[in-house]
Amino acid sequence: MAMLVLHLRCSNQESLYNYDGNYHKHNTNSLPCFDRYVLESFFREYYNVVDPKFSEYMEHKILVGSEATFSRLMDLERRLNGEGSHRRLSSSIKVSIQPDRIADFSSHICEVILIERLPSGVFADPFELQHLLHRGVFKDASVFGDTNLELPSFLSNQSIVEVHLDAALNNSAGKEIVLEFKIEIPLHARYPPLEDSGYTEVRFGAPDLFMRCKMHGNSPAHSCSLSRITSSGSLELDDTIWSIPAGVKAHSGTVSIVTFASALLSASLIIIASLRSSRMESNRRLKKS
Numbered sequence: 001m002a003m004l005v006l007h008l009r010c011s012n013q014e015s016l017y018n019y020d021g022n023y024h025k026h027n028t029n030s031l032p033c034f035d036r037y038v039l040e041s042f043f044r045e046y047y048n049v050v051d052p053k054f055s056e057y058m059e060h061k062i063l064v065g066s067e068a069t070f071s072r073l074m075d076l077e078r079r080l081n082g083e084g085s086h087r088r089l090s091s092s093i094k095v096s097i098q099p100d101r102i103a104d105f106s107s108h109i110c111e112v113i114l115i116e117r118l119p120s121g122v123f124a125d126p127f128e129l130q131h132l133l134h135r136g137v138f139k140d141a142s143v144f145g146d147t148n149l150e151l152p153s154f155l156s157n158q159s160i161v162e163v164h165l166d167a168a169l170n171n172s173a174g175k176e177i178v179l180e181f182k183i184e185i186p187l188h189a190r191y192p193p194l195e196d197s198g199y200t201e202v203r204f205g206a207p208d209l210f211m212r213c214k215m216h217g218n219s220p221a222h223s224c225s226l227s228r229i230t231s232s233g234s235l236e237l238d239d240t241i242w243s244i245p246a247g248v249k250a251h252s253g254t255v256s257i258v259t260f261a262s263a264l265l266s267a268s269l270i271i272i273a274s275l276r277s278s279r280m281e282s283n284r285r286l287k288k289s
Contacts, residue, residue: 033212033224037162038062038113039144049117049145049158058208062226071211072096073231074178078204078240085189087242089116089204090182095211095229097169097177110169110213111139112181112229116161119202120146121153121244122187124161129186138183140164152191153200161185167211192246200246206237 035041042057075094080087095112118124126143133141145159165181192200209229231237247255 033226036140037142037144038210038212038226039115039142039160039162043144049160054117069227069230070098071227071229072098073209073229073235075235076206076231076237078206080240080242081184085244086186087189088184088186089240090184091207093179093181093183093209095167095179095181095209097179099176110167110211112165112167112179113210113212114161114163114165114183115208115210116163116185117205117207118145118159118161118187119204120156120158121190121192121200121202122242123147123149123156123159123190124185124187125149129161132186138163139166149188152193154193156190169213189242189244192244194249194252195246196249198246198248199243202242202244204240204242206231 041062042054046053046057072095073093074096075092077092079090081090082088091114093112093114123146124143126147129138129141129143132138141161141163143159143161146157147159148156163183163185165183167179169177189202211225211227211229213225214223
C-alpha cells in the first residue's frame with residue numbers, strides 16, 4: 001500500500017467552527033463537537049478537574065454518538081525542554097489515517113485536538129498561549145480550570161490546556177496519510193510544599209487526542225464528526241517527570257529563625273532612623289526660632 005507522509009505546519013487557517021459561515025446555524029446542536037473548544041461543555045457543569053470524573057465525562061458525554069475511530073496514534077515522544085521552574089513540554093505526534101475513510105472528509109477543515117491535563121504543581125499562562133496563537137504557532141488554544149497564577153501548589157487545583165492543530169486530509173483514496181506534529185507548550189512550576197529531598201516530582205500522563213472534522217454530504221445537525229485518536233497495543237506511553245526544586249523540611253526551623261531575626265532587625269533600624277530624623281528636625285526648628 002502506498003503511503004504519503006505529510007509534515008504539517010500549524011497556521012491560522014479557516015477554523016472548523018466557522019466553515020462556510022454556517023457554524024452559528026449548526027450550533028443549535030448541543031453536542032460538544034460544535035463548541036469552539038471540546039472542554040467548554042465540561043466546564044459548564046464542573047469547576048474543578050477531577051480525573052475520574054473527567055474521564056467518565058469524556059467517554060459518556062463528549063464522545064457519546066461520536067464517529068467511529070478512523071485514526072491511530074503511531075508514535076508519541078515527550079520530553080521537557082529548558083531548566084529550572086520554567087520549562088516547555090515538547091510532544092512529537094504521529095497519526096495514521098485509515099485510507100478507506102479519507103474520501104469521507106473535506107480537505108483543510110479537519111483538526112487534531114490535544115488535551116493536556118496538567119498536575120496541580122504546574123500551570124500554563126493563558127496570556128503566553130494567546131501570544132503563541134497570534135504568532136500562528138497553534139490553530140487555537142485555551143486553558144481551563146485553575147488559572148490563578150499566584151497560588152502555591154498546595155492551594156491550587158488542576159488545569160487543562162486544549163490545543164488545536166490543522167490536519168489536511170486531501171489525498172486520493174487508497175493512500176494512507178501520516179500526520180506529524182511537533183508542538184511545545186510553555187509551562188511554569190508553582191511554589192511547591194516542603195520536601196525532605198529538596199525536590200518534588202510532578203508527572204505528566206499521555207495527552208488525550210481527538211480528530212474533529214466537517215463531513216461531506218451530511219445534514220447540518222450531523223455535519224460535525226469527533227473521534228478519539230487511539231494508540232496500538234504495542235505503543236508504550238510512559239509518564240514524563242518534572243523534578244521541581246523545593247524547600248528542605250529540615251531547614252525550615254533555621255530559615256524561620258533567620259527570617260524573623262532579619263525582619264526584627266530591619267524594623268528596629270527603621271524605627272531608629274525615624275526617631276533620629278524627628279530629633280534632627282526638632283533641633284533645626286529650635287535653632288530657627
